[in-house]
Amino acid sequence: xxxxxxxxxxLKETPAEAEVVSHKLMLRAGFIRKLTSGVYSYLPxxxxxxxxxxxIIREEMNRAGAQELLMPMVQPADLWIxxxxxxKYGPELLRFTDxxxxxxxxxxxxxxxxxDLVRKNIHSYRNxxxxxxxxxxxxxxxxxPRFGLMRGREFIMKDGxxxxxxxxxxxxxxxxxxxxxxxIFSRCGLAFRAxxxxxxxxxxxxxxxxxxxxxxxxxTLVICKECSYAANMEKARxxxxxxxxxxxxxxxxxxxxxxxxxxxQAVTEFLSISPKNLIKTMVxxxxxxxxxxxxxxxxxxxPVKLKNLLNGVEAELADDxxxxxxxxxxxxxxxxxxxxxxxxxxxxxTAMHNFAIxxxxxxxxxxxANLGRDFEVATxxxxxxxxxxxxxxxxxxxxxLTKGIEVGHIFKLGTNYSEALKATFLDNQGMxxxxxxxxxxxxxxxxxxxxxxxxxxxxxIIFPLPIAPFQVIVLNLSPSAKKFTxxxxxxxxxxxxxxxxxxxxxxxxxxxxxxxxxxxxxxxxRVTVGKSFEKNGTIEIKERANGQTISVELHETVDRxxxxxxxxxxx
RNA sequence: CGGGGCGUAGCGCAGCCUGGUUAGCGCGCCUGCCUUGGGAGCAGGAGGUCGGAGGUUCAAAUCCUCUCGCCCCGACCA
Numbered sequence: 001x002x003x004x005x006x007x008x009x010x011l012k013e014t015p016a017e018a019e020v021v022s023h024k025l026m027l028r029a030g031f032i033r034k035l036t037s038g039v040y041s042y043l044p045x046x047x048x049x050x051x052x053x054x055x056i057i058r059e060e061m062n063r064a065g066a067q068e069l070l071m072p073m074v075q076p077a078d079l080w081i082x083x084x085x086x087x088k089y090g091p092e093l094l095r096f097t098d099x100x101x102x103x104x105x106x107x108x109x110x111x112x113x114x115x116d117l118v119r120k121n122i123h124s125y126r127n128x129x130x131x132x133x134x135x136x137x138x139x140x141x142x143x144x145p146r147f148g149l150m151r152g153r154e155f156i157m158k159d160g161x162x163x164x165x166x167x168x169x170x171x172x173x174x175x176x177x178x179x180x181x182x183x184i185f186s187r188c189g190l191a192f193r194a195x196x197x198x199x200x201x202x203x204x205x206x207x208x209x210x211x212x213x214x215x216x217x218x219x220t221l222v223i224c225k226e227c228s229y230a231a232n233m234e235k236a237r238x239x240x241x242x243x244x245x246x247x248x249x250x251x252x253x254x255x256x257x258x259x260x261x262x263x264x265q266a267v268t269e270f271l272s273i274s275p276k277n278l279i280k281t282m283v284x285x286x287x288x289x290x291x292x293x294x295x296x297x298x299x300x301x302x303p304v305k306l307k308n309l310l311n312g313v314e315a316e317l318a319d320d321x322x323x324x325x326x327x328x329x330x331x332x333x334x335x336x337x338x339x340x341x342x343x344x345x346x347x348x349x350t351a352m353h354n355f356a357i358x359x360x361x362x363x364x365x366x367x368x369a370n371l372g373r374d375f376e377v378a379t380x381x382x383x384x385x386x387x388x389x390x391x392x393x394x395x396x397x398x399x400x401l402t403k404g405i406e407v408g409h410i411f412k413l414g415t416n417y418s419e420a421l422k423a424t425f426l427d428n429q430g431m432x433x434x435x436x437x438x439x440x441x442x443x444x445x446x447x448x449x450x451x452x453x454x455x456x457x458x459x460x461i462i463f464p465l466p467i468a469p470f471q472v473i474v475l476n477l478s479p480s481a482k483k484f485t486x487x488x489x490x491x492x493x494x495x496x497x498x499x500x501x502x503x504x505x506x507x508x509x510x511x512x513x514x515x516x517x518x519x520x521x522x523x524x525x526r527v528t529v530g531k532s533f534e535k536n537g538t539i540e541i542k543e544r545a546n547g548q549t550i551s552v553e554l555h556e557t558v559d560r561x562x563x564x565x566x567x568x569x570x571x
Numbered sequence: 572c573g574g575g576g577c578g579u580a581g582c583g584c585a586g587c588c589u590g591g592u593u594a595g596c597g598c599g600c601c602u603g604c605c606u607u608g609g610g611a612g613c614a615g616g617a618g619g620u621c622g623g624a625g626g627u628u629c630a631a632a633u634c635c636u637c638u639c640g641c642c643c644c645g646a647c648c649a
Contacts, residue, residue, distance in 0.1 A: 009581090010610095011581095011582060011583095011598095011599090012582080012583090012598060012599075012610060013582055013583050013597095013598065013599095014582090014583085015582065015583080016577085016582090016583070016584090016641095016642080017641070017642060019642085019643075034641095036640085036641090037640085037641070037642090090647090090648095092647090092648075108649085109649080138649095140648085140649080142647090142648075143572085143646080143647055143648070144643095144644095144645090144646095144647080144648095146642085146643085151648085155649095157649085209649090314647095316646075316647095406649070408649095409649060441649065443649075446649095459609095475608095477607075477608070478607075480607095509607095509610090510606075510607055510608090510609090510610080510611070511607060511608045511609065512607090512608075512609040512610050512611075513609085513610050514608090514609085514610095515608070515609045515610085516609065516610045517610085519609090528608080530607095530608060531607095531608055532608095540608095
């Protein structure tokens with residue numbers, strides 16, 4: 001491709017709308033343009049990067065035995081009503097009515113459609129396992145789209161669905177997908193981790209998220225510094241605190257006046273105790289019903305764990321008014337003794353003794369409270385966020401909290417959808433069974449954004465070679481000089497003939513502009529036909545990532561590049 | 572949905588508070604000259620319903636009301 005003919009509107013200044021690095025750079029580098037909130041056009045370079053990722057995904061999915069198909073974006077409400085998600089999915093599902101009054105929606109995901117397709121066409125275990133995927137534009141009417149391609153309303157996704165006859169088979173499929181995903185993100189040249197994840201609204205029993213590691217990530221992940229354990233915050237566990245072998249002497253309960261001391265820090269400072277020696281009582285509304293949650297003063301509630309423990313749909317922290325309405329106690333003085341609402345507790349409190357609690361009375365706390373003697377808790381479980389003070393649940397080593405961007409998610413779905421949609425097959429005994437399903441997503445456009453969040457410098461994007469829109473950019477610094485142009489064209493043709501994607505900057509611009517643009521758009525290898533060519537006939541090859549430069553003769557330029565690129569591309 | 576902010580040339584902004592000639596600046600764009608290894612210089616030029624509607628006024632980018640769009644924070648979310 002020739003730069004002079006390419007739609008590549010680079011910007012010197014950053015548009016005001018962009019907040020994060022990938023968004024800024026994709027706008028500046030002429031990759032994307034916004035049409036409306038959360039909806040973008042992909043310009044040629046942006047699309048090229050997306051296609052690279054897509055092709056890697058295709059190769060690995062096909063290698064793992066999956067087949068590509070393409071399903072409709074418009075879906076009938078009937079299917080969603082049948083699965084129960086017409087009610088459950090919420091306003092994120094963009095619904096509309098067609099001219100005949102039929103209720104429809106834009107597909108945010110395709111469990112219903114694929115299950116419908118399979119139930120109508122597959123009836124025997126002989127056709128299993130079946131693993132189907134598509135790469136398609138999805139629409140989710142996000143509450144708040146932001147960060148460019150990171151969280152758009154319209155985005156490109158690879159979604160795959162598997163159908164197996166048995167638990168054993170679905171495990172094999174899941175394992176294959178897990179490996180395929182690892183291969184995909186490795187081949188994209190990204191630093192990532194697979195983490196254990198909560199299954200979310202989609203339901204199911206087992207799930208991993210693939211997170212690209214980047215400072216600017218929206219998700220926090222917990223990684224073990226020694227073993228392979230990794231999880232997101234919603235799911236992350238910690239090694240349980242050991243209870244002391246000998247129970248300390250239980251001291252008598254004592255009521256203390258604590259005027260104006262409402263926050264954990266204020267109370268513990270006033271009482272001269274550690275937050276680790278106080279149990280705080282938080283009120284949550286789980287599916288709109290108030291509930292008290294007990295946990296150690298220095299810990300935080302993980303709402304997803306709370307929700308899951310109670311089989312709820314939604315868990316939110318009550319505000320001060322809701323707290324008072326539910327308990328009759330002003331927030332800050334709540335405690336477990338004599339509370340009228342249900343109480344659940346984080347398991348860590350079972351290891352505590354002689355701790356402080358609120359007295360359920362304004363301006364008073366108790367000290368030396370003890371579980372079992374002063375109050376009971378019906379439900380105890382892991383309800384808190386893991387911290388860096390915690391130990392790995394597998395090996396006991398230190399844990400690290402780090403930021404990541406979710407680019408892939410795999411689920412073992414089980415029979416949720418096949419049962420709801422009555423998708424069955426006959427097994428080798430002639431018995432009717434529901435398919436055991438899995439689902440496997442990759443945010444394709446988000447992966448490109450994540451790659452940029454992870455790989456950039458002050459001059460622009462630094463694309464990993466496998467997903468760069470072009471692998472090489474050739475700069476002709478004197479397009480008006482015949483000698484330069486012939487040399488540049490020779491290299492350009494030579495690379496093209498060897499299936500290298502190459503961009504030729506043939507514009508009549510000053511060298512500075514060409515260098516700046518080449519850096520900005522992040523092409524891994526830059527070939528310059530310039531001063532050294534004039535002087536002694538040599539061509540310069542510069543690597544974007546590390547700035548390393550080599551000089552080569554014109555006739556060997558193509559071969560050297562082929563050598564370098566073949567060495568770097570993982571298959 | 573709650574809170575905050577912004578809409579003035581393709582992009583980044585000033586002007587608005589305190590109304591008053593042809594609405595400015597930088598970048599980009601076009602023409603010419605010049606320059607050619609890190610977003611040059613000179614000269615000339617094109618480009619604006621000041622987001623939209625209504626109102627106040629002799630007079631509105633500027634004041635008022637409504638409305639649309641966008642951005643940020645929050646709840647939420649693969």
